[in-house]
Amino acid sequence: MLFRSFGGTWRGALYYLKVAVALGVAAIPEGLPAVITLCLSLGTRRMAARNVVVRKLPSVETLGCTTVICTDKTGTLTTNQMTVTSLVTAERASGRGAGAAGAQLREYEVEGVSYEPVGQVRGMVDDTLRGGGLREFAAGAALCNDAELKYDPTDQLFTRVGEPTEAALKVLVEKLGLPGAPLPQNASAAANHFSGLRSAPYAKLATLEFSRTRKSMSVLCRHKKSGRNVLFVKGAPEMLLERCTSVALGDGRVVPLSAAVPLNET
Numbered sequence: 001m002l003f004r005s006f007g008g009t010w011r012g013a014l015y016y017l018k019v020a021v022a023l024g025v026a027a028i029p030e031g032l033p034a035v036i037t038l039c040l041s042l043g044t045r046r047m048a049a050r051n052v053v054v055r056k057l058p059s060v061e062t063l064g065c066t067t068v069i070c071t072d073k074t075g076t077l078t079t080n081q082m083t084v085t086s087l088v089t090a091e092r093a094s095g096r097g098a099g100a101a102g103a104q105l106r107e108y109e110v111e112g113v114s115y116e117p118v119g120q121v122r123g124m125v126d127d128t129l130r131g132g133g134l135r136e137f138a139a140g141a142a143l144c145n146d147a148e149l150k151y152d153p154t155d156q157l158f159t160r161v162g163e164p165t166e167a168a169l170k171v172l173v174e175k176l177g178l179p180g181a182p183l184p185q186n187a188s189a190a191a192n193h194f195s196g197l198r199s200a201p202y203a204k205l206a207t208l209e210f211s212r213t214r215k216s217m218s219v220l221c222r223h224k225k226s227g228r229n230v231l232f233v234k235g236a237p238e239m240l241l242e243r244c245t246s247v248a249l250g251d252g253r254v255v256p257l258s259a260a261v262p263l264n265e266t
Contacts, residue, residue, distance in 0.1 A: 082164040084110050084172040087121055089133065091250045103247065103255050110175060115149060115158040115167060117174030117190055126179045132252020135198075138176050140232035141169040142195040143202055144219045149174075149191035158191060169234075170195050201225065215239045 040057040043064070047054055054060055086107055093104040111119030128134055147162025149170050160167035173195045184193035202221040210217040216235025223230060233240060247257045 079114075080164065081114060081160075082168040083113050083115075084168050085113075086110060087124075087172070089128070089137075089250050090247050091128070092253065103249055110172065112171070112175065115160055115171055117149065117158065117171050119175050121175060124176075128250045129176060129179050131250040133248045133250040134176070135252075136248060138173050138178075138194075138198045139202065140234065142173050142198040143204065143221055144217055144232040144234045145169055145195075146207075149195075151188045151191045153188065156187075158187075173198060202230065205229070210235070 037057065040060045043060040044054045044057060047060070047063075054063075087110055088105055088107045090103050091106050108124050109122045111122065145162075145166045147160055147166035147170055149167060150159050150161060151157075152159060160170075170192070174190065174193065176194065178194050178197050181194070181197055184190035201224055203224055204219060204221055206220040208214075208218040208220075214235065216233050216239055218231055218233045221230050221232060222228070241257075244257050246254050248254050
């Protein structure tokens with residue numbers, strides 16, 4: 001009966017809907033935007049006291065509704081750089097800890113935290129660096145790689161062209177050096193000095209790019225002196241180990257691959 005006084009049910013419902021909207025608009029104070037801005041500013045001030053910098057005020061409201069924050073701990077959020085900090089090699093076992101194939105794993109600490117090719121592989125001697133295993137490893141890290149290091153003389157900084165992971169491997173090759181080889185003459189030459197020396201004996205024939213299915217990258221090379229073809233591969237360990245039947249030790253000796261190879265942490 002109440003809606004009929006407006007000439008129909010729908011007209012009555014529309015009238016009261018307008019009234020509800022009008023009351024809702026009237027209930028919001030004119031100073032609401034200022035109040036919201038003030039609240040967000042106070043929140044920003046409290047966060048600044050905890051060393052958190054907020055560029056935009058609306059992000060404070062979003063952060064207030066956040067329950068889980070996922071961050072990357074590799075340093076890519078701050079410098080977008082990656083660095084090799086540890087190198088594990090298979091070497092001939094001596095004394096206790098010898099595996100079934102007479103081999104053991106040894107871990108070396110790598111100095112440096114940037115793309116600057118300055119630092120040492122602690123504990124690694126020249127005899128190990130001259131071995132066939134390290135020679136092939138360094139050649140693979142330099143050849144199975146599309147990144148390149150650059151030196152900016154203006155900023156006096158080393159930068160990369162390519163993927164951070166591959167650039168980190170190039171830096172490792174520079175830190176390994178090459179026993180008996182001349183040192184680079186300047187910082188610009190130091191960017192790819194030893195990588196060039198390690199790659200010089202080989203000629204690239206083909207490259208199979210990294211894929212999610214294979215989880216590896218392969219480069220087919222030919223040794224210029226012997227004419228022997230060599231396939232250098234880098235990728236996920238769980239994918240590569242399935243394809244391997246033997247392992248090359250640091251001195252170049254090849255032994256059967258076994259799961260019973262201990263890690264020497266000394």
